[in-house]
Amino acid sequence: MTSVTLHGAVGEIGGNKILIEDGDTKLFFDFGLSFGKYGDFFSPYLQPRRHSIISDYMNLGLLPNLTGLYRQDYENRFRESSPEPKYDGVVLSHPHLDHAGFLSYVRPDIPAYCSTGCKAILQVFEESSYGFHEYTRIKESFKIRESKRDATKKVKDRSSVIPREVNIFKPTFKIDDITIHPFPVDHSVPGANSFVIETSEGSIVYTGDIRFHGRRANFSQFFVEKAASFDPDIIISEGTNVHEPKTYGELDLQHDLFSVIENVRGLIIVNFPVRDTDRMRSFIEAAKHTDRSLVVSMRQAYTLKTLEENGVSQVPRLDEVKIFVPKKGWGVLNDMNYPMEIQMQDYQSWENQFIGHDNTVTADEINNHPDQYIFRCDFAELKYLFDIKPPEESIYIRSVTEPVDEEMELDQKKVDNWLKYFGLYPYTQLHCSGHASGYDIQEMVRQINPKKVMPVHTERPTEFSSFHGDVILKGLGEKYNLS
Ligand SMILES: [Zn+2]
Ligand SMILES: [Zn+2]
Incomplete structure (x- = not known):
């Protein structure tokens, strides 16, 4: 008996947790966080309680109520955890948190399977990000030991x-x-992947998140050709943009970017998604085209370094960018009145390797030569513009998605205020989606030619019925049997 159960991504974008069972084998494809549901209940000021996080998430529909799945240190806080795992693995399509973020709650004796790029990005999250990121190394909680100083305590x-x-x-x-x-x-x-999954009762295709208009559209096309050759029974397809006819592509964006920045004499400031290395490539090319250098954050530099160390190809190299080292904490960077070890204490341990690195630039250097740089500046970094002091004729390019909810709209208002303050408003918007257009989804489904379609990762699952006659619409946690 083979079955598919969606424990997330039903009628929403993200939160993918797809359980495929074949006889005794139980595999999850992705185990992600639903940003939508999370945002319905939590905010930066209303955070989940760590000790009861799994049961609270179960109550709110953020995690499925299953046994033999969750890490025992947490599960034992609210019910007896089963001694053995009941699942055989979690296969990750890519390292976006809406697909991988809840792996932190899965017991460590359930193995994960992913690409090199995905593993590298998860390691970056573990080592350098705020929040709960325990994917490859699970730090056991709720344990006590004797004090080393006083054995009675x-x-x-x-x-x-x-x-x-x-x-x-x-x-x-x-x-x-x-x-x-x-x-x-x-x-x-x-590190994004799609899959063909062969079970005892037929083949299942799972797209993960996919597009056909980025720098590696040929990879997606190759997958489609191969998937078709398996004559699959079902495609579990993402449908984020299933309602959008055609999409602007990454190379269109790069082309437009060249013309936007060609005659700019001041500083070019840009925000693009932190881990989108293909977008970073567009800005590196634009920088080369205008005799500038792209300046990225230490977090992005750390990502590039980790990808490089893991042998991930087709991503920018660390020596193709400059690394921005801002003044933090006491603000004593390069202040000779403070010894180096005090200067270093303003930074986290993973950031220290970039202090004094060959490629670093400071706010003063950008301020002295604004026409030599494209400065990547995200929401949290806007405050550094006080040090950089963008001169007249500087511009801001927004290369991230349009606000999709109230919280994002509020944040964008704050960004607008900063941009107005620094004379960078109005800005230029240049972005292309990480997800296939409706046309491309339709074309993918037509070419793969599955018997049935199961939409996920979309707010419009019924749109799939406009181009396929057998669309499976199951609710959250409802099992679909293949035979
Ligand atoms: Zn996603
Ligand atoms: Zn994604």
Whole structure:
């Protein structure tokens, strides 16, 4: 008996948690956070309680109520955790949090499977991001030990780390009775894959997030051709933009970018998604075209360095960009009245490697030569514009998605205020989506020619009925049997 159960991404964009069962084999494809549901209940000032996070998330429909799945240190806080895992693995399509973010709650004796690029990005999250990121190294909670200073006293023990087995994709691999063929595809983050999944009762295609208008559209097309050759029973397809006829592509964007910046004499300031290395490539090319250098944040530099160390190809190299080191904390960077070790204390340990790195630039250097740089500046970095002091004839390019909810609109109002203050308003909007257009989804489904279509990651699942006669619309947690 083979079945598919959607434990997320039903009628919403993201939160993918797709359970495929074949006999005794139980695999999750993605285990992501639903930003929509999360935002319905939580905000920066109303954070979940750590000790009961799994049961609270279950109550709110953010996590499925399943046993033998969750990490035991947390599950034991609200119910007895089963001694053995009941799932055989979590296969990740890519490292966006709406697909991978809730792996942190999955017990470490359930292995993960992903691409090299995906693993590298998850490591960057673990080592350099705020929030709860425990994908490859699970830090056991709620343990106590004797104090080293006074053996009669107990202290909280945070030293125990359980590693998770993270298996890098092979071109074809088996997990018990299920055979998986991952295919690298085009999306807005390194390491994205779509899959053909062979079960005892037929083949299932799962797209993850995919597009056909980025720098590696040929990868997506190759996947479509291969997937068609399996004569699949079902395609589980993303449909973020299923209602959009055609989409503006990454190379169109790069072309337009050249003409926007060609005659700019001041500083070019831009915001683009932190981990979208293909968008970064567009800005590197634009910088070369205008004899400038692209300046990225330390977090982006750390991402490039980690991707490089993991041998991930087709991403920008660290020596193609400059790294912005802002004044933080006490603001004593390069102040000789303060010894180096005090200067370093303003930075996190992962940031220290970039202090004094060959490629670094400071606000003063950008201020002295604004015509030599394209400065990438996200929401949290706007405050550094006080140090950079963008001169007249500077511009701001917004290269991220349009606000889609109230919270994003409020943030954009704040950005607008900063831009007005620094004389950078109005700005130029240049962005292209990480997701296939409706036309491309339709074309993909037509070419793969599955018997049935199961829409996920879309607010408009019924739109699929306009181009396929057999669309499966199951509710959250409802099992669909293949036979
Ligand atoms: Zn997604
Ligand atoms: Zn994605």
